[in-house]
Amino acid sequence: MISPHSWRRALRRVNIAGLLTIIVCLGLWELAIRAGILRYQYLPAPSAIAAGAEELAARGELSAAVLHTLEAVLLGWTIATTLGVSFGLVLGSSQLARRYSLSTIEVLRPMPAIAFIPVALLLFGFSTATELTVIVLPALWPVLVGTMQSVMNIHPRLRDVARTFRLRRVPTMIKILLPAAAPGIMVGARISLTLALVLAVLAEMVGNPEGLGYGVVSEQQALRPDLMFAYVVVIGFLGIALNALLVGALTGLSPATAAALEGRSS
Numbered sequence: 001m002i003s004p005h006s007w008r009r010a011l012r013r014v015n016i017a018g019l020l021t022i023i024v025c026l027g028l029w030e031l032a033i034r035a036g037i038l039r040y041q042y043l044p045a046p047s048a049i050a051a052g053a054e055e056l057a058a059r060g061e062l063s064a065a066v067l068h069t070l071e072a073v074l075l076g077w078t079i080a081t082t083l084g085v086s087f088g089l090v091l092g093s094s095q096l097a098r099r100y101s102l103s104t105i106e107v108l109r110p111m112p113a114i115a116f117i118p119v120a121l122l123l124f125g126f127s128t129a130t131e132l133t134v135i136v137l138p139a140l141w142p143v144l145v146g147t148m149q150s151v152m153n154i155h156p157r158l159r160d161v162a163r164t165f166r167l168r169r170v171p172t173m174i175k176i177l178l179p180a181a182a183p184g185i186m187v188g189a190r191i192s193l194t195l196a197l198v199l200a201v202l203a204e205m206v207g208n209p210e211g212l213g214y215g216v217v218s219e220q221q222a223l224r225p226d227l228m229f230a231y232v233v234v235i236g237f238l239g240i241a242l243n244a245l246l247v248g249a250l251t252g253l254s255p256a257t258a259a260a261l262e263g264r265s266s
Contacts (some may be wrong), residue, residue, distance in 0.1 A: 042225040049233060052226035061215070066234065069200050069211040072128055073242070076135030077196040081189050084140045088147025089173045092181070098148075105144070113138040113199050117207045126208050134203040139192040146188025150181035186250050193246055197239050212238070 026046045032038045033045035044052070056062035091097050113134050120133035154177060161176060178185075204213025212235050219228040 042223070044226040044229060048226045049229040052224070053230035053234065056215075056227060056230055062230075062234065065210070065212045065215045065231070066238065069197075069204065069213070069235075070238070072131045072135065072200045072203075072211065073193075073196045076132050076200065077139060077189075077193050079132065080136045080139035080192055080196065081143050083136070084143025084188065084192070085147050085178075085185055088144045088185070089151060089177055089181075091144070092148040092151025093169070093173060093177060105141075108137070109141045109145075111137075113202060114206070117203065120203075121207050128208065128210075130207045131200055131203040131211075134207070135196050135199045138199055139195045142191040142195065143185065143188040146184045146191075147181055150184030151177050153184075154180045190243070190246055190250075193242055194239065197235070197242065201235055 029038075030046050033043070053062065091101060116134050116137065117130070120130040124130045124133065159172075159176070167175065200211065201213035201216075204211035205217050206213075208214065212231050215231040216228055216235075219225075219231060
């Protein structure tokens with residue numbers, strides 16, 4: 001259960017100055033369009049984008065696209081986080097596992113997500129499975145590396161505690177290593193969530209005719225820039241909302257986790 005104090009703390013993190021800057025920029029954008037300073041044919045004013053979002057919402061297309069993208073993001077992120085934590089615990093606690101696995105990880109980690117789209121299309125066609133294929137592998141690495149490094153940096157005394165109580169490998173990972181590595185894991189999970197949204201939109205733009213990414217492409221092809229920008233704005237707000245919810249949830253776990261998410265030393 002997340003305490004009200006945790007949510008108040010998360011709200012205090014809101015950058016008011018940054019929000020005011022965005023509002024001022026939008027106002028200048030609107031004035032420049034209306035005054036004819038910006039005369040790009042397919043650059044709508046913020047008011048036209050807002051009207052386009054209202055039109056999409058009234059037709060029901062916006063909510064359907066948001067739900068599809070959100071489902072793909074959360075499912076892909078959950079799979080990536082689960083695999084990343086599991087493999088990270090093993091690699092962080094076993095020098096033998098690192099010896100035989102790190103080279104493979106370093107080969108796969110730099111590969112761009114878009115390179116997997118043709119393979120996924122051949123295997124799964126235009127489907128959610130294609131999105132998950134594109135999401136999971138790139139979103140896996142921040143969690144895996146963060147977990148592995150956190151486990152490797154755990155104080156030796158904690159390992160001595162496990163040996164004192166004669167804990168086997170799996171109980172040691174669950175009861176000792178996992179709680180101690182939690183701040184690093186959560187930072188990796190936060191980065192992974194952002195990546196999952198970006199990759200989901202990318203997969204929808206290229207390989208799945210559903211979701212927010214497909215909406216951007218389809219409205220661009222229909223020469224409706226107001227609707228296209230509306231989808232782009234919604235993607236941005238979705239990213240902000242997901243990040244805020246995750247940070248609000250994680251800051252209630254422990255002071256060390258909150259400090260790690262804020263970029264401070266615990």
